[in-house]
Amino acid sequence: MEGVNEELIRDMMISFIMAGRDTTSAAMTWLFYSLAKDIHVEEKLVNEISLFDDYDYGCDYNKMKYLQACLCETMRLYPPVSWDSKHALNDDLLPDGTPVNAGDRVTYFPYGMGRMESIWGPDRLEFKPDRWLDNKPDESGLKEVSVYKYPVFQAGPRVCLGKGMANVQMSYVVGSIVKRFEIRPVRSGEAVYLPSLTARMDGGFKVVVRKRPQRGCDTCLYKKINN
Numbered sequence: 001m002e003g004v005n006e007e008l009i010r011d012m013m014i015s016f017i018m019a020g021r022d023t024t025s026a027a028m029t030w031l032f033y034s035l036a037k038d039i040h041v042e043e044k045l046v047n048e049i050s051l052f053d054d055y056d057y058g059c060d061y062n063k064m065k066y067l068q069a070c071l072c073e074t075m076r077l078y079p080p081v082s083w084d085s086k087h088a089l090n091d092d093l094l095p096d097g098t099p100v101n102a103g104d105r106v107t108y109f110p111y112g113m114g115r116m117e118s119i120w121g122p123d124r125l126e127f128k129p130d131r132w133l134d135n136k137p138d139e140s141g142l143k144e145v146s147v148y149k150y151p152v153f154q155a156g157p158r159v160c161l162g163k164g165m166a167n168v169q170m171s172y173v174v175g176s177i178v179k180r181f182e183i184r185p186v187r188s189g190e191a192v193y194l195p196s197l198t199a200r201m202d203g204g205f206k207v208v209v210r211k212r213p214q215r216g217c218d219t220c221l222y223k224k225i226n227n
């Protein structure tokens with residue numbers, strides 16, 4: 001492509017493919033895997049999804065609290081970006097006094113942080129979307145968790161530019177699929193998390209897909225309740 005900067009094209013392709021595609025597909029793979037392992041969580045999610053129209057999954061995704069909680073919990077245990085490094089240009093001092101010298105590599109580790117007892121408590125290794133729900137009767141949101149404790153999308157000035165879009169995409173795809181189909185793994189046993197630039201499931205996720213009995217959800221109870 002004459003006159004077009006090849007490095008720019010390369011960088012944009014990396015952004016499209018790695019930043020925008022491999023991350024969301026990895027997160028959804030682990031979500032389908034986690035739902036198949038815990039049918040109570042799956043049942044609760046199907047109940048919530050059946051209150052919404054297909055159209056709402058993308059537009060009103062942040063009203064679907066349990067779906068958001070399932071996505072957060074999946075990415076806590078299986079972050080699409082398991083670690084990431086930066087190189088210091090100049091000497092610096094971290095807020096806790098740790099010196100960083102020019103050229104040093106500093107790595108943050110979402111996979112490790114997602115499994116730390118000091119952050120998530122003794123049940124840190126369990127898949128429990130409820131831990132994200134704010135159950136105060138007057139508020140219906142998700143708990144506020146500092147992005148510095150949960151750096152799945154990075155934090156600060158270089159936070160993921162596609163975070164909002166990723167949530168819309170994943171809510172739409174997961175909502176549409178879970179509403180219609182049951183996904184069950186072909187293999188039994190624990191899947192293996194393969195950390196890489198974007199993390200994958202070893203061998204992929206081979207599944208059997210069955211049509212789910214419909215619950216008359218197209219009447220969109222959510223709108224009826226709220227109008």
Ligand code: HEM
Pocket residue numbers: 015019020021023024027079080081084151152153154157158159160161162163165166
């Ligand atoms: C679950 C999905 C996603 C996760 C977990 C995720 C995670 C991350 C992380 C950890 C970074 C920081 C990387 C670094 O500091 O080097 C990042 C950066 C970025 N992400 Fe995402 N991402 C996701 C989806 C997306 C999507 C869908 C897009 C675009 C449509 C996107 C676009 C970007 C871009 C452009 C950056 C670079 C931002 C910068 O350096 O200023 N991401 N993402």
